[in-house]
Amino acid sequence: MTVPAPVQRKVSTRQGFLAVKDYPGLGIPFVLLHGFPDDSTIYNKLASELQPRRVITFDFLGYGQSERSQTTPVTEGQRLSETEAVIDQLELDQVTIVGHDAGGPVAVEYAVAHPDRVARMMLLNCYFGDSPTLRFPEMIRLLGDPHLVPLADALMRDPAQRQWLLEYTAQQFGYEATADIREKAIIPQFFGSASQPDALDAIRSWTGRLLDDVAVTNDVVASGRLASLQVPVDIAFGVNDPYLNTGVAEHLAGLFPDSQMHPIDARHWVQWDDPQAVARILLRND
Numbered sequence: 001m002t003v004p005a006p007v008q009r010k011v012s013t014r015q016g017f018l019a020v021k022d023y024p025g026l027g028i029p030f031v032l033l034h035g036f037p038d039d040s041t042i043y044n045k046l047a048s049e050l051q052p053r054r055v056i057t058f059d060f061l062g063y064g065q066s067e068r069s070q071t072t073p074v075t076e077g078q079r080l081s082e083t084e085a086v087i088d089q090l091e092l093d094q095v096t097i098v099g100h101d102a103g104g105p106v107a108v109e110y111a112v113a114h115p116d117r118v119a120r121m122m123l124l125n126c127y128f129g130d131s132p133t134l135r136f137p138e139m140i141r142l143l144g145d146p147h148l149v150p151l152a153d154a155l156m157r158d159p160a161q162r163q164w165l166l167e168y169t170a171q172q173f174g175y176e177a178t179a180d181i182r183e184k185a186i187i188p189q190f191f192g193s194a195s196q197p198d199a200l201d202a203i204r205s206w207t208g209r210l211l212d213d214v215a216v217t218n219d220v221v222a223s224g225r226l227a228s229l230q231v232p233v234d235i236a237f238g239v240n241d242p243y244l245n246t247g248v249a250e251h252l253a254g255l256f257p258d259s260q261m262h263p264i265d266a267r268h269w270v271q272w273d274d275p276q277a278v279a280r281i282l283l284r285n286d
Contacts, residue, residue, distance in 0.1 A: 004025075006024075007023075007024065008021060011085050011090070012089070016070055018066045019059045020086060021058070022055075023055040025051060025054035026053060028119050029054040030053060030054070031056045031057075031092070033100065034059070034101070035126065036101065036203055038189060038269075039060075040064055041184050043055075046272075049275045049278070050279050056092075064196065064199075068202065074206050074208075074209055076213075077109075079103075083110050092117075095117060096122070097118055100123075101124075105127065108121070115231055119231075119232075120233075121233045122235075122281070122282060127244055128220075128226075128252060129214070129220070131252075133246075134243075135242070135243045136210070137172060139166075140207055144209075145211070146208070156200055166186070170182055173243075173268050174240060174242075226255045227256075229256060230258065232259075233252075233253075233259040235259055237270065241267055246263065249261055264278070
């Protein structure tokens with residue numbers, strides 16, 4: 001099948017523009033949210049597998065091809081407002097929303113805020129609230145700990161130390177040094193590329209909210225709003241992820257009244273490792 005080239009769009013927000021890829025197609029659109037420290041490139045393979053459906057991916061502010069002019073830290077609810085801006089400005093009545101990693105909580109927050117506009121939700125190797133087996137990667141914990149800001153900043157400023165942290169983290173996730181997901185979606189965020197500067201400020205800003213964001217999600221769980229959310233939820237996890245693992249998937253499944261678990265023999269970036277399996281789940285009711 002020939003995959004049509006996406007239409008490149010820009011969506012405006014108060015902090016700057018978002019770079020959007022809009023793959024033309026039929027049916028309720030899929031809106032795919034990335035986490036950190038990558039960008040929407042993580043969905044390139046999945047977008048191809050979802051044809052001829054309409055697929056929309058975008059880079060959160062500071063990442064990928066989106067604007068980097070924001071000088072203030074990421075605030076509570078900002079990623080949700082960016083997602084709302086994309087869906088509203090593209091005039092999408094209903095969506096199937098997909099969230100991976102730190103994009104998972106954003107997808108859940110959107111479904112809670114706009115349940116009438118979410119036909120389905122899929123969560124890929126992400127988290128929402130604390131769970132007994134949840135582990136954040138050591139590098140992410142370092143960047144998210146407010147007590148270690150001077151150390152984290154010093155390490156990020158040193159290219160050699162930055163590279164060492166990336167190599168260590170890749171090994172922990174089970175990805176080889178030459179893995180294409182790293183070269184295409186992660187290295188450009190840390191070192192820039194011919195088409196974009198690095199996203200270090202955005203990485204530091206979003207990861208710096210990690211503990212606060214987990215506390216926010218704990219409050220949402222405690223409020224009971226997820227237990228009354230009438231949105232079908234697919235939880236598709238790569239079972240070889242040592243951090244956002246199957247125990248986390250089981251925890252997520254218990255938060256929603258209409259959820260199904262789909263274990264996949266893949267690692268953290270399940271949509272890159274096995275896009276066909278993820279696409280089959282998303283398309284199974286078509």
